[in-house]
Amino acid sequence: MAYILQVDFRMQGPFGDEMAQTFSGLAESINKEEGFLWKIWTENQETSEAGGIYCFQTKENAANYLEMHSNRIENLGINEINAKIFSINSKLTKITKGLY
Known part of the structure; x- marks a missing residue:
């Protein structure tokens, strides 16, 4: 997963x-980065926001990267960083041609 x-x-x-x-x-x-698979870079110039969607092999890899990247x-x-870690539902993601 x-x-x-x-x-x-x-x-x-x-x-x-x-x-x-x-x-x-x-x-x-x-x-x-350890366990890194891919990243989609996101940006919205109108709202002055940026970030990304990352995929990691393990939840621990994602958490470790988040800690380092936040610092x-x-x-x-x-200072205002919004971050969440999610598991991937691979069956539904495959149906919708997801990047997993």
Whole structure:
């Protein structure tokens, strides 16, 4: 079973192509995290929000990454972090062509 970590927070930017360029090194480092499978990057410039949907092999991997990532973005001055960890219902996800 895999686990989803959902994270979002207020951020003033960058967004779009500038975000992709600015955070490409971060994206590469996420690939090296223990138990990491994939991430979908999310952004909404109109509401000044960003975050991501991550998939990890275990709930412990997701929780460990969340702790590290929360500290990292809090050090950047972002204090209101919304985060949840979910298990994946693989049978329903397969029917709806999910990324699992």
